[in-house]
Amino acid sequence: QVQLVESGGGSVQAGASLTLACATSIPDSMYCLAWFRQLPGMERREAVAVMYGGGGKITYADSVKGRFTISHESAKSPVLLQMNSLKSEDTAMYYCAAERRTVATFLRQGSCATEDYEYNSWGQGTQVTVSS
DSSP: OOOEEEEOOEEEETTOOEEEEEEEOOOSSOEEEEEEEEOTTOSSOEEEEEEETTOOOOEEOTTTTTTEEEEOOSTTSOEEEEEOSOOGGGOEEEEEEEEEOOHHHHHHHSSOOOSGGGOOEEOOOEEEEEEO
């Protein structure tokens, strides 16, 4: 497992922007990296944005497409989630997650997983509250 520490959450008005950051201890780019969120009252975490550290397909939840952007420049850099045009329904606890994946496995699967049980490294979460 790797260490993940999120930051950047807060309380904002609808329409505002926030950037979440996830500091990681991943040693190289062979990781699936993801931002999940847990909505109030929900047990499961839903994938917001998922990417492979080595590049390739990025997957976004339909509800955030065009508004959120995940990025990660290198193994030593944080995983960022740029959130624009925030809505009240984006209110949630946001979590960073990572799972090691070889290049061969990633290419065979075509993309990183979007199910929370596929990830075994998690941060502690950062709260995002959007008021309308």
